[in-house]
Amino acid sequence: MSSWTPVPCQCCYTSCIQSLVAIQLRYPAKAETKRWLISKLEGHKKEGGAHLLVHPGEDDDGTLILLSATPYTLLKATEVLGLAKPSSDGSMVAFSYNNKADFPNSDKPEAFLTLAERQLLVKYATDSAKVLQETPVPGYPERRLYPGQSIVQSLQEWGIIEKFYPLxxxxxxxxxxxxxxxxxxxxxxxxxxxxxxxxxxxxxxxxxxxxxxxxxxxxxxxxxxxxxxxxxxxxxxxxxxxxxxxxxxxxxxxxxxxxxxxxxxxxxxxLKSRFEAPRARYWGPSALNPVTGRWEPYYPSWKRKLRIMLVSIPTVFVFLGLAFDGMIMYLYWERWVQASYQQSRGSGRLAAVCLYLPSCIYTLYIELLNVIYKRAATILTEWENHRAESTFQNQLTVKVLVFRFINCFSGLFYITFYMQxxxxxxxxxxxxxxxxxxxxxxxxxxxxxxxxxxxxxxGASHRKNCKDAPxxxxxxxxxxxxxxxxxxxxxxxxxxxxxxxxxxxxxxxxxxxxxxxxxxxxxxxxxxxxxxxxxxxxxxxxxxxxxxxxxxxxxxxxxxxxxxxxxxxxxxxxxxxxxxxxxxxxxxxxxxxxxxxxxxxxxxxxxxxxxxxxxLRIKVMQMEYHSWDALKQAEIKRALPIC
Amino acid sequence: MSSWTPVPCQCCYTSCIQSLVAIQLRYPAKAETKRWLISKLEGHKKEGGAHLLVHPGEDDDGTLILLSATPYTLLKATEVLGLAKPSSDGSMVAFSYNNKADFPNSDKPEAFLTLAERQLLVKYATDSAKVLQETPVPGYPERRLYPGQSIVQSLQEWGIIEKFYPLxxxxxxxxxxxxxxxxxxxxxxxxxxxxxxxxxxxxxxxxxxxxxxxxxxxxxxxxxxxxxxxxxxxxxxxxxxxxxxxxxxxxxxxxxxxxxxxxxxxxxxxLKSRFEAPRARYWGPSALNPVTGRWEPYYPSWKRKLRIMLVSIPTVFVFLGLAFDGMIMYLYWERWVQASYQQSRGSGRLAAVCLYLPSCIYTLYIELLNVIYKRAATILTEWENHRAESTFQNQLTVKVLVFRFINCFSGLFYITFYMQxxxxxxxxxxxxxxxxxxxxxxxxxxxxxxxxxxxxxxGASHRKNCKDAPxxxxxxxxxxxxxxxxxxxxxxxxxxxxxxxxxxxxxxxxxxxxxxxxxxxxxxxxxxxxxxxxxxxxxxxxxxxxxxxxxxxxxxxxxxxxxxxxxxxxxxxxxxxxxxxxxxxxxxxxxxxxxxxxxxxxxxxxxxxxxxxxxLRIKVMQMEYHSWDALKQAEIKRALPIC
Incomplete structure (x- = not known):
């Protein structure tokens, strides 16, 4: 009950607008970096800014930045992300800013959007802040941003931003x-x-x-x-x-x-699937992306496939082999221990302890292997150099999933199919x-x-009376x-x-x-x-x-x-x-x-x-029909008489 | 080489516009029906017309109507159907009439659209001709059209239009x-x-x-x-x-x-999937369609499912049983015939003929069963009363496919798995x-x-010199x-x-x-x-x-x-x-x-x-990215300065 005690009111910054997301810079934060970052986050979309409401947190070491957004920024981001909202006839329609009158409550963002949605939209806007020309980061001249690269993601990657979290x-x-x-x-x-x-x-x-x-x-x-x-x-x-x-x-x-x-x-x-921006850690010589038409790092997919085939998959199999061997050794060991225990007719406490030794050591072995493998899988997937975050996550998930599956079930399958x-x-x-x-x-x-x-x-003493703490x-x-x-x-x-x-x-x-x-x-x-x-x-x-x-x-x-x-x-x-x-x-x-x-x-x-x-199928058909019908109606309205 | 001999020029009607599709009324055609149909086909979209160029064919018995379309009608229909066309940068983009300048050749329909596309578009326009109020068909007062029902499809269904075909x-x-x-x-x-x-x-x-x-x-x-x-x-x-x-x-x-x-x-x-209009043969009491919001025949889907479960599926199984039984009887019969033939040591021509009797009779049996089954499947699927033509066709295809599969392969499977x-x-x-x-x-x-x-x-004599025939x-x-x-x-x-x-x-x-x-x-x-x-x-x-x-x-x-x-x-x-x-x-x-x-x-x-x-995946991603990017660019253009 220490750190999470309720705080009376959180909406006290910038004329009672609720702070949604916090950024914490690495201590000690350089003033020029902080100033520049705030200006980018507040800046105009046209200049690559995020168009957010930014407040430098009044914390002791001056590393905190608090973010919020105007209703306008939130609603526009809702449209671009393609979230659907209940329209006036009760069915869910992809939100469109121009038709916002059709969506009840759209003038009250707190009622129209949930807290989670508002935080998601602020994160989306934050991630979209970018530079228009190649620029060094103020205060860190060795770090250069290329056009279109996400500022906040890159600063996180470089450790200049230490934390970025919703409140x-x-x-x-x-x-x-x-x-x-x-x-x-x-x-x-x-x-x-x-x-x-x-x-x-x-x-x-x-x-x-x-x-x-x-x-x-x-x-x-x-x-x-x-x-x-x-x-x-x-x-x-x-x-x-x-x-x-x-x-x-x-x-x-x-x-x-x-x-x-x-x-x-x-x-x-x-939800529309978006073409993702490259991950911050994606690297390669600069090239023109055929989809976006922008210059960005490019790594050919055949090289990635080679890496997966020749290194990642064999490594995964080595680990699977280790897990499998461990399992078989454990099974034999346990059989042997139990046989010896029965021969010695359960005499002595030491023997009873020994009975549980194989299980304990095997469990430790598996836990250790799990930790090592997870790290190896992350390094491998990183090294495969995937462009999109979603591909990276999927590849990592599949790797870990397969390993855990073998870990959890290979023993049972072995007992079933082989030992019967x-x-x-x-x-x-x-x-x-x-x-x-x-x-x-x-x-x-x-x-x-x-x-x-x-x-x-x-720190517990200092948080005791946090009702009074700022x-x-x-x-x-x-x-x-x-x-x-x-x-x-x-x-x-x-x-x-x-x-x-x-x-x-x-x-x-x-x-x-x-x-x-x-x-x-x-x-x-x-x-x-x-x-x-x-x-x-x-x-x-x-x-x-x-x-x-x-x-x-x-x-x-x-x-x-x-x-x-x-x-x-x-x-x-x-x-x-x-x-x-x-x-x-x-x-x-x-x-x-x-x-x-x-x-x-x-x-x-x-x-x-x-x-x-x-x-639901009727609703979806209704939606499709209406969008098609709108097109046809427009045609009839504009129809010319026969010439 | 009789009926399809080349004809010198086909573009001789209404100031050299090529006739694309023909409608032939049942002989003798009533003048009022023909006049009304032509007026509907030529009529304005606003009045439920098809907005086509129509020419009464100058044939001997006056039953022919020839259809064509203005470039405008063709291009608008291209947009509504959602066909994609090469844009000026070479990639395929869904055609939009307002941006027709982006599509090379869009001012020359003969080069822009293939013959097949033009005929498809004319068919689509023809099918879309409908009445706005419930109307009897002129000349056939017992036939009434309900609002939104396709005129041409209904007239075909009632036999007033005998043929409807592209040229x-x-x-x-x-x-x-x-x-x-x-x-x-x-x-x-x-x-x-x-x-x-x-x-x-x-x-x-x-x-x-x-x-x-x-x-x-x-x-x-x-x-x-x-x-x-x-x-x-x-x-x-x-x-x-x-x-x-x-x-x-x-x-x-x-x-x-x-x-x-x-x-x-x-x-x-x-291609956009469209919500289909009901089939001409779909029947049921009039009700409000939840998708289109129009009055049309309605038949509850639970009744249809009951019909499929209780009648169609059992009937299909009866036919499958007949085919299977026939196959087994044939196999036994043939074995028996061959055994007897070998016993009689191939004496006599009659015996040799008898050797082929089982095959012949079995083939006849299967052909007969095929014909009967196809008819039964059509009647059953019709009776199941599907709303959309595509569902009807799918149901019919699956029924016939299963039967043919059993017919063609059950014998081979039987020999493989049972007789080995x-x-x-x-x-x-x-x-x-x-x-x-x-x-x-x-x-x-x-x-x-x-x-x-x-x-x-x-008729061969009269078609001999068809170079001169109209x-x-x-x-x-x-x-x-x-x-x-x-x-x-x-x-x-x-x-x-x-x-x-x-x-x-x-x-x-x-x-x-x-x-x-x-x-x-x-x-x-x-x-x-x-x-x-x-x-x-x-x-x-x-x-x-x-x-x-x-x-x-x-x-x-x-x-x-x-x-x-x-x-x-x-x-x-x-x-x-x-x-x-x-x-x-x-x-x-x-x-x-x-x-x-x-x-x-x-x-x-x-x-x-x-x-x-x-x-192709890059092309598709490009397309998705551009439509998403357009939305975002529009947002940036309209972006307001921070208030």
């Missing part, structure tokens, strides 16, 4: 967290309020977390019944295999619909589900909280928090859960129930982390969960093969086949048949369930 | 056919000229036919080598299986690229490839030609030809060929070579059919081959399973496995492994080969 609004945050935590059934989260405060991508994550948890409930009930009654016959495998394959398809298909609905209401469904030991699989699964979830929650939430408390011990102190203290690490690890956790549920719940039917319990606490820890432990992240417009949608669907396809294989090796099914005098070849043929039928069913289901609900 | 331009046709037939290597067709004369969909078909034929060549060479050297060992199956799976993927992926390039150059790549008789499979394949191709060519081209000759015998007679005689049956059967033939090549060429390596030979004559018969045997079809804008792309890709997926299965049952592989002491179960496991690897490879390939070539 919390304590009253709104207070209302939001109250609504979030006070829900008795925690799954019904205030998604629209989250979106208004944190933006689309964060809201979509929490929405997906809730959606996923609810979708697990039927499976959890079914599994709990089977587990409690200790039912174990042929049907169990078949039922769970078919159920989990259908479940994974249906969950992702209905999520797409849910997501499209949300994106429509939020005005991001038809369903008993061991069940044991591993239950320990993974219970132990690693507890560790995760601790690592994600309690650990950062403790670290923060420890770090801020010295507002600017709260801005600085927000900047002192660590930057939000992004949603990757959170999605990764759900990805692994989705894998456990769809791949292996026929072996361990309690999986879904354990996941539901875990996710209910997960909502709490994730939201707490977001609201209180880290800097507010910049909002990010999104219409879907992006690469994760694909990742979850690919996992759903793996589920078919795995489930069918588990059926053929399960002792109950083997027994059944022997009773009916089937050869192993025949039972294998049945399993292949089942696999093909399930894959077909999956594809048919994916096609049969439309990606958008009916009303 | 040939004999000089252009002559040039086109010369270029088409005179190519020594017939695969290099003048695709752009075909497109200029017949429109996108026809040109895409011939382009695909050529592309597919060329793609078969490597496989044909490989297969011919294997066949001639009578090579037959393990590798053959494995090699051909892997090759044909990769081949099917690569062919369709590279076709997508080729097709995107063509569509870009033709200006149809980014590769010898019989090879025999069937070779007979199908040789005999049915010959029959097809005969049915498609020679038969219609003969029928036409027979039909036109009586132009209008040639228009009438064009109308007397049968309507072009569309591209369905032509694509279907390629679909079956693609299936033979990708599914079974490991069993009969000569497949590809036979197909190449067939396709070279196919190009000739198809083009002759199109140019000379039928009415000129209306051009249809298209950016791809639509549902056929999906159909071919699905076949490619079937190819993986079939090829892997053939490998496991091939005697060579079985022998090999026995030599190495593998159990059948193990060899089956290897086959499953191979299948999974091939499917994965297919997916990876499909993702790795971009759907558009690099230069």
């Amino acid at each position: 919390h609004v304590e009253e709104e945050l207070h209302l939001l967290t109250r609504a979030w935590y006070s829900q008795i059934h925690r799954i019904g989260q205030p998604i629209d309020a989250i979106r208004a405060y944190f933006g689309d991508s964060v809201a979509l994550y929490f929405s997906f977390l809730g959606f996923f948890t609810i979708s697990l409930v039927p499976m959890a009930i079914l599994g709990a019944v089977y587990h409690c009654l200790s039912l174990s016959f042929l049907d169990k495998y078949l039922l769970f295999a078919v159920f989990s394959v259908l479940w994974s398809t249906m969950t992702m298909e209905f999520w797409k619909r849910h997501c499209a609905t949300k994106a429509y209401v939020w005005g991001t469904l038809h 030991d369903l008993q061991l699989l069940q044991k591993r699964l239950s320990s993974l589900l219970i132990i690693s979830q507890v560790i995760n929650q601790f690592k994600e939430c309690l650990l950062p909280l403790l670290l923060q408390k420890l770090q801020q011990q010295p 507002v600017v102190d709260s801005f600085v203290s927000e900047g002192n928090l660590s930057a939000y690490p992004g949603l990757f690890d959170d999605y990764m956790e759900l990805f692994v859960q989705f894998g456990y549920a769809s791949l292996f719940s026929c072996v361990y039917p309690l999986t879904a129930a354990l996941l539901v319990v875990n996710n209910i606490t997960e909502i709490w820890t994730d939201s707490f982390k977001l609201c209180r432990l880290f800097q507010k992240p910049f909002p990010c417009p999104a219409a879907n969960i992006g690469v994760w949608q694909v990742a979850f669907e690919v996992l759903g396809i793996f589920a078919v093969g795995t489930n069918c294989f588990i059926i053929t090796i399960s002792p109950e099914v083997k027994e059944f086949c022997q009773d009916f005098g089937m050869t192993p070849e025949q039972s294998l043929l049945y399993a292949i048949g089942l696999e093909h039928i399930l894959v077909t069913l999956k594809i048919v289901l994916a096609f049969a369930i439309p990606d958008q609900p009916h009303w | 040939h331009v004999e000089e252009e046709l002559h040039l086109l056919t010369r270029a088409w037939y005179s190519q020594i290597h017939r695969i290099g067709q003048p695709i752009d000229a075909i497109r200029a004369y017949f429109g996108d969909s026809v040109a895409l078909y011939f382009s695909f036919l050529g592309f597919f034929t060329i793609s078969l060549v490597p496989m044909a060479i490989l297969g011919a080598v294997y066949h001639c050297l009578s090579l037959s060992f393990l590798d053959k199956y494995l090699l051909f299986a892997v090759f044909s799976v990769l081949w099917s993927t690569m062919t369709m992926e590279f076709w997508k690229r080729h097709c995107a390039t063509k569509a870009y150059v033709w200006g149809t790549l980014h 008789d590769l010898q019989l499979l090879q025999k069937r394949l070779s007979s199908l490839l040789i005999i049915s191709q010959v029959i097809n060519q005969f049915k498609e081209c020679l038969l219609p030609l003969l029928l036409q000759k027979l039909q036109q015998q009586p 132009v209008v007679d040639s228009f009438v005689s064009e109308g007397n030809l049968s309507a072009y049956p569309g591209l369905f059967d032509d694509y279907m033939e390629l679909f079956v060929q693609f299936g033979y090549a990708s599914l079974f060429s490991c069993v009969y390596p000569l497949t590809a070579a036979l197909l190449v030979v067939n396709n070279i004559t196919e190009i000739w018969t198809d083009s002759f059919k199109l140019c000379r045997l039928f009415q000129k079809p209306f051009p249809c804008p298209a950016a791809n081959i639509g549902v056929w792309q999906v159909a071919f890709e699905v076949l490619g997926i079937f190819a993986v399973g079939t090829n892997c299965f053939i490998i496991t049952i091939s005697p060579e592989v079985k022998e090999f496995c026995q030599d190495f002491g593998m159990t059948p179960e193990q060899s089956l496991l290897y086959a499953i492994g191979l299948e999974h690897i091939l499917v994965t490879l297919k997916i990876v390939l499909a993702f790795a080969i971009p759907d558009q070539p690099h230069w």
Whole structure:
């Protein structure tokens, strides 16, 4: 309760305009740099400026700059970004400044745009500030900006700007967290309020977390019944295999619909894809970009492809090999330890400790490998020299995703396909589900909280009575928090859960129930982390969960093969086949048949369930029809009589 | 050489404006109907008219109406349809009438728009003629038009208009056919000229036919080598299986690229999808359409779905069952006949004839079933009461496609999977490839030609000296030809060929070579059919081959399973496995492994080969960037100084 105590009012700068975003220069800030940066941020669009309202923060060391925007700048940026807003007839229309009268509330930006949208728009304007000629940065003559290069991104890259973050609004945050935590059934989260405060991508994550948890409930009930009654016959495998394959398809298909609905209401469904400016770290000799017609660094894509093929992919495979080898060594070691323990008949405490040694060392090994790999992947992706930030992020995500996937599932796949030991699989699964979830929650939430408390011990006295402290102190203290690490690890956790549920719940039917319990606490820890432990992240417009949608669907396809294989090796099914005098070849043929039928069913289901609900398709058609009709009407109006 | 003899000049009506499209009323035409129709077609857009140049044809029975259009009408329709045209910097830009100065040649419609485009635009204008209030048709008081209903489509539906067809331009046709037939290597067709004369969909078909034929060549060479050297060992199956799976993927992926390039150059790549007007046969109580806000017939989609589920799908399955049963009966019958023939040691001519009886009767049965099914499918789809013509066509295509697929392949699948008789499979394949191709060519081209000759015998004397006959007679005689049956059967033939090549060429390596030979004559018969045997079809804008792309890709997926299965049952592989002491179960496991690897490879390939070539992606990005940049520039120009 130290650094994030509410602050009474934040709208005290420049005639009560709310500060939205803060920039903190590296200490000690050079006066000429600060002056120049402020002039660029305030400057006219025609001169490459950002046209923002800028206030030098009245902080102790003079490194803070606070940004805000006039309604005009906000509305124009809304148009250029292509956000859709409710028009007077209630449907969502891409905002156009010239027709702003058609959009209710467009004269009141605080009501028309959410906090997250305003911060996004200010960030967009800030990033668009650029120089018109090649210019050295005042105070740093060795740093030169080329025309069109984003000033703020480059200064961040060079460390001249240390921090760049959106500001919390304590009253709104207070209302939001109250609504979030006070829900008795925690799954019904205030998604629209989250979106208004944190933006689309964060809201979509929490929405997906809730959606996923609810979708697990039927499976959890079914599994709990089977587990409690200790039912174990042929049907169990078949039922769970078919159920989990259908479940994974249906969950992702209905999520797409849910997501499209949300994106429509939020005005991001038809967000225009923009041609991105080059990343600050993109380098190469200057050349004319064929798309924009501007001079900018250019790196030929064949060189990039060569780097990916010859260096990145082999390196990834080396790491995958290390992870896989570690896993196999661990499995053998554990078997050996257990065998020796049983031989020694459990004598001595030391022996009992030794029993857990393989697990502990393997866990440490994996954690270490994870850290090294993440760093290696970042360096490699950076070295591949991608032009656009989105490509960079995608490449990095795919690299990390593949590694984590192998890390999390290779052991289970090895036990299933190679060792064919369903008993061991069940044991591993239950320990993974219970132990690693507890560790995760601790690592994600309690650990950062403790670290923060420890770090801020010295300054604690000065923040005790922050009701009286100037507002600017709260801005600085927000900047002192660590930057939000992004949603990757959170999605990764759900990805692994989705894998456990769809791949292996026929072996361990309690999986879904354990996941539901875990996710209910997960909502709490994730939201707490977001609201209180880290800097507010910049909002990010999104219409879907992006690469994760694909990742979850690919996992759903793996589920078919795995489930069918588990059926053929399960002792109950083997027994059944022997009773009916089937050869192993025949039972294998049945399993292949089942696999093909399930894959077909999956594809048919994916096609049969439309990606958008009916009303939304009507709305989209209406929109398209109106824009086409407008063109035709204009033609009729201008039509000449026959000559 | 009777009905299509060249006519010296066709541009003799209304001050030398070329007639593009003809409408023929049912004989005897009522004068008031004709007068009213002409007034509507000439009428002003504001009054629901089509704004066309109309000339009552000076034919003997006064049923002909000839249509043309002013440059203004053509250019405006180009804009509304969203066709892209080369702008002054050479890139393709959606045509805009207000910026017509940016498009070279836009003042000369004959050079700016191809014949096919002009005819398409006239058809579009004609279809858009409508009444503003509910009106009875003059001369047919029992027929009433509701506001917004297309006049010409409704009159066609009611039989008041008997024919509606675009006109040939004999000089252009002559040039086109010369270029088409005179190519020594017939695969290099003048695709752009075909497109200029017949429109996108026809040109895409011939382009695909050529592309597919060329793609078969490597496989044909490989297969011919294997066949001639009578090579037959393990590798053959494995090699051909892997090759044909990769081949099917690569062919369709590279076709997508080729097709995107063509569509870009033709200006149809980014064709706007329009909200279609209801079909003339769509019926239901009048209701407000939520998209257009107009009163029109409305039929709830749940009723349609019920009809599809409860009637259409069961009916289709009944027909599929009939086809399947016929196939099985035929196979048994033929086995029995051959067994008896061998018992009787080939004595007597009658016995030899009987040997071919099963084939003949089965072929007749299938042909009969085909005809009945096609009619049933049309009636069913009509009865399902689809609102838009495109949905209707898609539903009909899928119904017919599934049936034909079962008809063509169920026998081969049955022999492969159930009887596991590769010898019989090879025999069937070779007979199908040789005999049915010959029959097809005969049915498609020679038969219609003969029928036409027979039909036109009586009128032949009067057309002998048609150089002197008025132009209008040639228009009438064009109308007397049968309507072009569309591209369905032509694509279907390629679909079956693609299936033979990708599914079974490991069993009969000569497949590809036979197909190449067939396709070279196919190009000739198809083009002759199109140019000379039928009415000129209306051009249809298209950016791809639509549902056929999906159909071919699905076949490619079937190819993986079939090829892997053939490998496991091939005697060579079985022998090999026995030599190495593998159990059948193990060899089956290897086959499953191979299948999974091939499917994965297919997916990876499909993702790795971009759907558009690099230069085209740059062009598309340029286009998007410019439209976005224009918006931003406009913002900068209008930007106000900070207040």
